[in-house]
Amino acid sequence: MNTEFLFADRQLTLIRYPEKHQHVSLQAWDSADELVIEHVESALSEGALAEADNPKLMFFNDDFGTLGCWFAHLNPWWVSDSYIAYRSLLENLTANALSPSVNDNTIQAPLKTLTSVDSLSFSPENDIDMVVLKVPRALALLEQQLIDLQRFITPRTQIVATGKVKSITKSVLALFEKYIGTTTTSLAKKKSRLIFATPDKLTQVKSPYPTRWEARSTTGQSLVLDNLANVFSRQSLDIGARIMLEHMTVSANDVVVDLGCGNGVLGVNALALAPDARVIFVDESYMALESARLNVLNNFPDKIDQCEFVASNCLESLLGRENRPAVTKILCNPPFHQQNAITDHIAWQMFSDARELLIKSGHLVVVGNRHLDYHIKLKKLFGGTKVLASDKKFVILGTAKR
Template sequence: MNTEFLFADRQLSLIRYPQKHQHVSLQAWDSADELIIEYIENLQSESAVAITQDSPLAIYNDDFGTLGCWFSYLKPLWISDSYIATRSLKENLAGNALLDNASDHASFEPVTVLTSVQPLPLNSNQTPSVVVIKVPRALALLEQQLIDLQPYLTTQTRVIAAGKVKSITKSVLALFEKYIGETTTSLAKKKSRLIFSTPRQDKKQHTSPYPTRWECKGTSGVALTLDNLANVFSRQSLDIGARIMLEHMTVSSNDVVVDLGCGNGVLGVNALAIAPDCKVIFVDESYMALESARLNVLNNFPDKIGQCEFVASNCLENLIAREPRPKVTKVLCNPPFHQQNVITDHIAWQMFNDARELLMKSGHLVVVGNRHLDYHIKLKKLFGGAKVLASDKKFVILGTAKR
C-alpha cells in the first residue's frame, strides 16, 4: 500500500485502517482530497476566510483521515459515520506526530471528532466558516448531513464538496440546491471535481425524512417494526440476504449472539423474537447502523434493551480485545463486499477470522451471501468445513462450528 502522501511541499505518512488487511494497490487519499487541500490552502494564503474557534472548519466524510491530518493545525470539527475512518484518523494523527497529547488514547486533539449521530458542538453565536464534504456513496447520508448543517450556516459560510466525477451526479447537485443554495462545480481534474454551494439568505429548515420505517415478519411470524437512519444498508426494505436468513435462523435462550455487520439490527432483533432470554451484541462500523439497531430493539422489545449491547468496531476486534471476552456462542453475519467505493473481500475474510477467534468452543458462525462469493472456501480453510443450511438461486446460508 502506498503510504507516502507528497503534496504542496509537504509529506504525510497515511494508512487505511486496518493496514494489514489492505491491498497493496490502495492508498488513504484520492484526487478529491488534493483538490480540497489546494483550494482551502489558497483561501488561507489569500486571507479569504478566517477560521477560528468561533468560526471553525468542519470536515465531513473524510475516508481515512487525510483531510483531518492535513488541516489539524486549524483545529477542525471532523464528522464521520465510520468507525474505520475514525480509527484511521487516529492512527494517522499519531503516525505523523500531530496529536496534542499522544499519551491520552481517547483524545484526537487538536481535531474534534464527532460521530454522525452527534450534533455539532456550536452555540447560537458560532457558525462554521468553511464546510468541507467528501461526497459519500449513500445520497441519503448526504441529504441528512445537509439538513443537519442548515441551522449552522450563514451566507458567509463557504460550503465546498468534492468527489470523483462519476459520483457528482445531477441528484447530488440537486440536494445541495435544495438544502443549501445556488450550486456550481469546478472543472474536472484527475477525474475529480469540486462543488461550491452558497447558503441562501432566506433559508428554510427542512425536516429530515429519516429514519425510514417499515415492517417485516421474523422467524416466529411476529411483525418487526424497523427504523433505518440515513446511512443504513438496504434502508428502504429488507435485503434478500437478510430475508433468507430470517427464514432459517435458530437461536436458543442461553445463546450469546453477535449480529456482526448488524445494519438496522434485524437479525439480532429477530434473535430476541425467537429466544427472549438470549443476549445480543450488535456490531457495526457505522454509527447510524448501531443507533438504528438500538432504536429497533426499543421499537420491538423495549424490555430486552438490558440484554443488548451496541459496539462500534472494525469487525470483531474490539470484542476480542476485551478482558474478559464475552462468551459468544453464535455469530450471525451478512458480510459487506465493499469499503467506501472499493469492492473487496478483505472485510469478509477478517469477519470470519475474528469470529473463529471470539467464538466459544462448539460455537457457531452462520453466514449468508451471494453464491458467487464462494464463502465456503474461506470457511473450510478456517473451520475445516461448512454446511449448507439453506439456499436459493442467488444466496446461500452456510453454517460452521469452532472445534
C-alpha cells in the same frame, strides 16, 4: 500499499485502517482530497477566510483521515459515520506526530471528532467559516448532512464538496440546491471535481430520516424497523437478511453477535426467537448501531439491558476486551466493498475474528451471494462448512468452532 502522501511541499504518512489487511494497490487519499486541499489552502491565504483570526472549519466524510491530518493545526471539527475512518484518523495523527488526545473514543485535540449520530444535534459555540464534505456513497447520508448543516451555517459560511467526477451526479447537485442554495462546480482535474454551494436557502426542514417499515420475524411477529440515513438497505429488507430470517435458530442460553448488524433486524429477530438471549450488535457505522438500538426499543424495550451496541472494525473491539463475552453464535451478512473499493478482506477478517471469539462448539452462520464463494474461506478457517439453505442467488452457510 503506498503510505507516503507528498503534496504541496508537505509529506504525511497515511494508512487505511486496518493497514495489515489492505491490498497493496490501495492508498488512504485520492485526487479529490488533493483538489480540495488545494482549494482550502488558497482560501486560507486570501479572501474572507484569510482575514479570520481563527477560522473555524468542519470536515465531513474524510474517508481515512487525510483532510483531518492536513488541517489538524486549525483545530477543526471532523464528522464521520465510520468507525474505520475514525481509527484511520487516529492512527494517522499518531504516525505524523500530531499527538491526538482521546477521551471516550472521541478525539479532543488537535481536532474534535463527532460521529454522524452526534452531529444530528450538534450546535457549535462559534460560527463555522467553512464546511468541507467529501461526497459519500449514500445519497441519503448526504441529504441528512445537508439538513443538519442548515441549523448552524450562516450566509457567510463557505460550503465546498469534493468527489470523483462519477460521484458528482445531477442528484447530488440537486440536494445542494435544495438544502443549501445556488450550486456550481469546478472543472474536472485528475477525474475529480469540486462543488461550491452558496447558503441562500437556509429554511430548516424536517428530516425524512429515519425511514420506517415493517418486517416479519421468524416467529411471525411484526417488527417495526427504523433506519437512519446511512443504513444498508434502508428502504426495505434486503434479500440476504430475508433468507436468513427464514432459517434462523436461537436458543435461550445463546450469546449472539449480529456482526455487520445494519438496522439490527437479525439481532432483533434473535430476541423474538429467544427472549432470554443476550445480543451484541456490531457495526462500523454509527448510524447502523443507533438504528439497531432504536429497533430493540421499538420491538423489545424490556430487553434493552440484554443488548449491547459496539462500534468496531469486524470484531476487534470485542476481541480486545480483557473479559471477552462467551459468544455461542455469530450471524453475519458480510459487505464486499469499502468506500468505493471492492474487496474481500472485510469478509476474511470477519470470519477470522469470529473463529477467535466463538467459544468451542460455537457457530458462525453466514449469508451471502453464491458467487462470493464464502465456503472456501470458511473451510480454510474452520475445517468445514455446511449449506443450511440456498436459492438461486443466496446461500446460508454454517460452521462450528472445533
